[in-house]
Amino acid sequence: MHRRRIQLIAGATYSVSLPKEWVKKNRLKPKQEVQITENVDGSLLITPHASESTEWTDVTLNVDRYLDSIEQIIFAVYYQGAENINLYSKEKMSKEIKSRIRKANTQMIGTEVTHEDSKRIHIKILLDKRKVDVIQTFYRISILIDSSLANLKEGLDIDEIRINENEIDRLYHLITKIIALSLTDTNILHSSKIENISLIPSYFLMAKRLENIGDNIKHMSEYLHESQKQMSFQMLRPIQDELIRCIKYLRSKNKEIFPKICPVLLDKITKSIDTVKDRIVYSYLDDILRYLIDIQVEIIKMSFYNQASRKGRA
Structure with missing residues (x-):
């Protein structure tokens, strides 16, 4: 927990300095923006203002590695905000696996299968979060x-x-x-x-x-x-x-x-x-x-x- 004094600049603007450790940890630089949100209890939440992470935008999964739990893996990726889920198998996908993938797709709102062949299924998430x-x-x-x-x-x-x-x-x-x-x-x-x-x-x-x-x-x-x-x-x-x-x-x-x-x-x-x-x-x-x-x-x-x-x- 950090305590900071409120500073009055030029008689018009109030400012509070950010902890140096927090700035370094979030890889922020001078003149970059942070986002300040007021909570219902009056406290302020400060978060780094950056473009949305692309880590989960496009996710590619080898279904052969998740045969026992492919539905749960798909749901987990869906929860993390993926926009494209690309599923593939080194060999031909079995009918049973394809059926399970299709069933999982029907249980997610805002998704559609955009491509399917013997080895691949591509799911696109169109939901406006x-x-x-x-x-x-x-x-x-x-x-x-x-x-x-x-x-x-x-x-x-x-x-x-x-x-x-x-x-x-x-x-x-x-x-x-x-x-x-x-x-x-x-x-x-x-x-x-x-x-x-x-x-x-x-x-x-x-x-x-x-x-x-x-x-x-x-x-x-x-x-x-x-x-x-x-x-x-x-x-x-x-x-x-x-x-x-x-x-x-x-x-x-x-x-x-x-x-x-x-x-x-x-x-x-x-x-x-x-x-x-x-x-x-x-x-x-x-x-x-x-x-x-x-x-x-x-x-x-x-x-x-x-x-x-x-x-x-x-």
Whole structure:
């Protein structure tokens, strides 16, 4: 941590010197620009103002080295902001590998395959990263989850559940990408509406928990579809309401601390889930409720931090 005195120059301009070690580490030179961003708590974030790094612009991968995890590698490169992903094999790509690559491509928003032959697949990312609002994307995921939960209550349509789950996965990967880029790009940090870098862990966890809920709904639906079991899911309504309340709070910019689920209501939902005799269905429902509580815990922490920051105590 460094302390600097504010200097008044020519009676009009205030200046603060930069630590010499920081300037050297970032390879800055006299007359180069730095970017200064004001955080919601009034603090200033200073970052080297340079052209965007080309390290991840064009990425070339030998798929033969990642046969067991090619999907995860593609997602990792996507998260880092690559604009072109060039996949190749020294030998002919197998049908199975090509199929896995195509499936991974369908789970990423803003991508298209621009070239494919027996040994190569080229994926181009056309997404404008600075136009993605993370809070709005949370809202889109919540709408899909609400639709799937309503589907379970009103009569299972497995095709609709599958479509919703695929879109939830796509939005989850998009959020993960934007959050990851926000760690190093203050422009994206603010355009995404995250605004404060210290809140990124909470955004990561909430995104993951929303995806977990979507996964559980889909797995439970597949189980019910295959077993042809009919069940009542009246306990889902309060779960839907609580999820809607969470997202509504995030979108509202409410200045009060987010109120956690009422203990009486939580007890009622828990007891309702406990009446489910099918242990597989019970496990899925119990996890969905747990993930919802995890989301609420993160919102409570975020709301406290934001409130404290506004009052100058954070």
